Amino acid sequence: MIIVMRQGAAKKELNEVLKRIRDLGYKTHIIHGVERDVIGAIGDERGKARLQSLESLSGVEKVVPILKPFKLASREIKTEPTVIDVGGVKIGGEGFVVIAGPCSVESREQLIETAIAVKKAGAHILRGGAYKPRTSPYSFQGMEEEGLKLLAEAREATGLPVVTEIVNPADAELIAKYVDMFQVGARNVQNFALLKVLGQIDKPIFLKRGMMTTIEEFLMSAEYILAEGNRRVILCERGIRTFERATRNTLDISAVPVLKGMTHLPVVVDPSHAAGHWQYVLPLSKAAAAVGADGLMIEVHYRPEEAVSDGLQSLKPEKFRELMREINPFVRAAGRTL
Amino acid sequence: MIIVMRQGAAKKELNEVLKRIRDLGYKTHIIHGVERDVIGAIGDERGKARLQSLESLSGVEKVVPILKPFKLASREIKTEPTVIDVGGVKIGGEGFVVIAGPCSVESREQLIETAIAVKKAGAHILRGGAYKPRTSPYSFQGMEEEGLKLLAEAREATGLPVVTEIVNPADAELIAKYVDMFQVGARNVQNFALLKVLGQIDKPIFLKRGMMTTIEEFLMSAEYILAEGNRRVILCERGIRTFERATRNTLDISAVPVLKGMTHLPVVVDPSHAAGHWQYVLPLSKAAAAVGADGLMIEVHYRPEEAVSDGLQSLKPEKFRELMREINPFVRAAGRTL
Amino acid sequence: MIIVMRQGAAKKELNEVLKRIRDLGYKTHIIHGVERDVIGAIGDERGKARLQSLESLSGVEKVVPILKPFKLASREIKTEPTVIDVGGVKIGGEGFVVIAGPCSVESREQLIETAIAVKKAGAHILRGGAYKPRTSPYSFQGMEEEGLKLLAEAREATGLPVVTEIVNPADAELIAKYVDMFQVGARNVQNFALLKVLGQIDKPIFLKRGMMTTIEEFLMSAEYILAEGNRRVILCERGIRTFERATRNTLDISAVPVLKGMTHLPVVVDPSHAAGHWQYVLPLSKAAAAVGADGLMIEVHYRPEEAVSDGLQSLKPEKFRELMREINPFVRAAGRTL
């Protein structure tokens, strides 16, 4: 941690700051600059709130953190990439993994038909929401346990592992009975009560970046799960909120190489939520394969114009088959296999 | 809802769209424009996902919603302002209400000393966090039930009603035993599982806007609580995330008059989290009083440089006394009393 | 400037960085931390691009600037506030200055009628655009010199100094003949060719913050004008672009105290462009007076529903009179006079 003193700060103020830093267990090192002094506080700065609070002392201009605030998620701790097994499908290895299915589980027919279609097109994992975090209380809130049962049935029918979203820590045990992977949605990325519960569960966690989450905060959310003991976290970039409204969110494609440089965890891209329009899902999927992502999550619905949620961004099964075919050369150019 | 057809859409496409709209129970009304046709879908559009999904039909350019998606929070339903009683203190009426206290409950001494100081300075409600949603798993996570007990003790000592944050729906019953009002933090504003539980509780809810929540989404989150039966929701503007980093967040001061025009619920401003630096808390508090807010939430700590969280944005008791004195002319100019 | 080395950087890499820093004329100072080394580069870091480029050297993690990049605009150079005379009206002193008038000069009748009305209501300076930077090439582009003549005529008729926007450096001489102050619009805040020309002119400059400009970049733009010799720059906060669309822009009210802490230049608020809706202009004007701004710029049009630009955010003369009356207690509470 670097503490920058104000120009003209008094000797007494400097001494008070030095004393405080030492009281907190850090060594100090002063650089006398041309205009002002700068103090290096040497020591582990994680859990650094008390050091940061020194910024309120008289004579201090600002406190600049130097170390990354996460450990277990970091490439500095574990340099080789983590490969995670989801019901037999490996994410983060040589294979490029495609997770596909409807936004919400709406009915037996809808789920099973869509599941068979995505399986046939080459998808590796089936998605489907049984508990839906909807902006409006008047929107469809999900089929809940009934939906979980249909997901299990779809797995029987197709052999595809299944992933579903959890929104309440109290549902963890029930959901674990039915699915192969838990998804944490963008709105819950800093729902720390939920993350802690998932850190104690013996299933992989598919963690979506929030609309307003920086990459560093995103890794801190992963760290919550890792710190509780669950080391199987898959990160998903799904678009951030910006001023641009031509797309539902702005896909932060750079987040993939940035994350790859900072963490050993796998990184998947969700172009459906990012774009919000099915027309853009194919080009963004190619870009995701090219930039080095470990896979995709794609919304597919057998009749998008009747979907109770996200119809506009869902692909029809034939469009999804086309996508699987058209991304293939890009997946291979990236040295992966579909 | 307005459905805009593409330029050159075929007659057959238009007819298909018209049929779908009618099948969903809406009346249709066509405007033949110079370049394209526009269809009005007449009927209540709340729970409108299926109408929105029509955007995926061939020939449709876009679907434009016309009605606001919330009802119970709306001024159109209830024109007079809602006044909410919090342990005897009325928020939303003639009085300008100041909620003050530390970010986290850290110890008996810290809480009681600070509580007595803010009471003496004229604060109306005491705040203090017992469950802390921290970005880092390695930061202090709160004193939990021990903290709730200290809050109750501080209420005894000062007569101030108390408010604390809830982060897990499972804690609702326990917290309700100790406090006068629940707070929902910015990171949980779209934690719908939590909002639904709070909608069934017989205490007022202090709902903070998220860092990236639009005003409309914010009102939808309030609507979740209202729709479950709890009509006592207080809205809090606390800064949104933007590109500017000179302040921790950007206080969206315009949100106060915008919300006042859209809803009957009280609106409070939290300048401490918005600014992130104690120096800006006083001028922003004056601005909040002037713009028409119903009150303030201010972080006060008896020794900010030792705070385990948010020390930089906390006022010392003497600075808080100064604030109470200096905002008074602005509160009176706004036709309110402190 | 602080140079943070990567964890595990080689001794040779460190030495190479040290050599480069010294070659650029800076002294070096090393702090050996627990996990990595940190180098202080001691010396003036303005014009620091070459130091920043060291970030591309092997073994370097990041380069952190310590000093503010502006000088002449800084409070560290000049602690007392700058008061600027605009045709006899002082901005930045005890008086709270209101600049009012139409967005565009549209006709003789429109300008003169509006000018007389704002003068009568108590405005101090008249605004009116003769050169309009419009998003669309098909929108009204301004009356140009004809508009300048009408502004001069309005000054004759009312005694109010006038301000108008410049969009092309080539127009500077012509405009200088007619007006008392130049305005630089938000879209030109980093039009450095324009700023340099205005730095050589003997008139005050009213510099609007851009929609995408950080406070530091805004001060760097002021520095361009100051560095050329023109020390009369007035800063104007007019809203930044964020994800929120309930208002046209988001008024960054915190920018006022932040700027007041960083610079000696006067700071004015434009609530009309920030809000984009006339209903919010009054509450935001009160907030601006309360937060410590030196004045306001308000759009007034005698018939807003007929305005060729910005009709929605323009006040009618009677609404403007009401505003002047209603902000008065807030101006006085702030220790200023209207």
Next chain:
Amino acid sequence: MIIVMRQGAAKKELNEVLKRIRDLGYKTHIIHGVERDVIGAIGDERGKARLQSLESLSGVEKVVPILKPFKLASREIKTEPTVIDVGGVKIGGEGFVVIAGPCSVESREQLIETAIAVKKAGAHILRGGAYKPRTSPYSFQGMEEEGLKLLAEAREATGLPVVTEIVNPADAELIAKYVDMFQVGARNVQNFALLKVLGQIDKPIFLKRGMMTTIEEFLMSAEYILAEGNRRVILCERGIRTFERATRNTLDISAVPVLKGMTHLPVVVDPSHAAGHWQYVLPLSKAAAAVGADGLMIEVHYRPEEAVSDGLQSLKPEKFRELMREINPFVRAAGRTL
């Protein structure tokens, strides 16, 4: 244009709005909804400021534009893609075009060495800035005409066409003597005085999107140039400003397919400015090729650690050679040739 009336608006208010719309030359069409009335204003809404101003009339809730505000840039006017010839290199056709070179022209040696290196690696066009729009007045401002001469010399030496940035309309004639294409930088994207001058010039224009320019505003800026008669505009996505700071800007990769759907103009990606770190330039270049861009603009410097600007995001010549080799399979997968 759709005009939405307020709930409970009076018959008289509705009639007044209808009259105004007709007075402006539009036909009206009323839809009587369940809660409120909606009026369709039928006619060309470009130059629509007066219609938009109706939003300030009593009884009006909001005005919703339906048509796109641009014409000449639109795919609806010209469906086939525009191919632009830049000194013999075709942009927008089957070839994938790479523009490369230093941020600033710094010296004869620097430019010529870099030019020869990028030519050898396979670049098609040389870039280099002679007039530099720098945030700080104390940073290097460019070699000006001397730099232009060096660019012409580099073209002689390599056969590569050259592009350079213009920052002042007054320089247009001089620059036209030396270069094959003009670049408009991100900060000047809404410098309409500059755009108008470039619309009258007989050279292609390389127009960069601003950091906070929406895609629609970006196309309106292109429309300014097209409307003046110059139909050779190339659009460049170079990252937008968001809350994320891990990269200098956030590359809006979705803008490529969005633009391709809206306009016939070529779209190029600049990953160097978007990322701000040379490490991310290669993966983002692959993504740009995959998503369907027509080419790349890449910063290359023979000694990045000595660059006077943008050293951190510049590739060394050997890294650039590697990039040309590694993007090739992605370019081919996209059906283009390098």
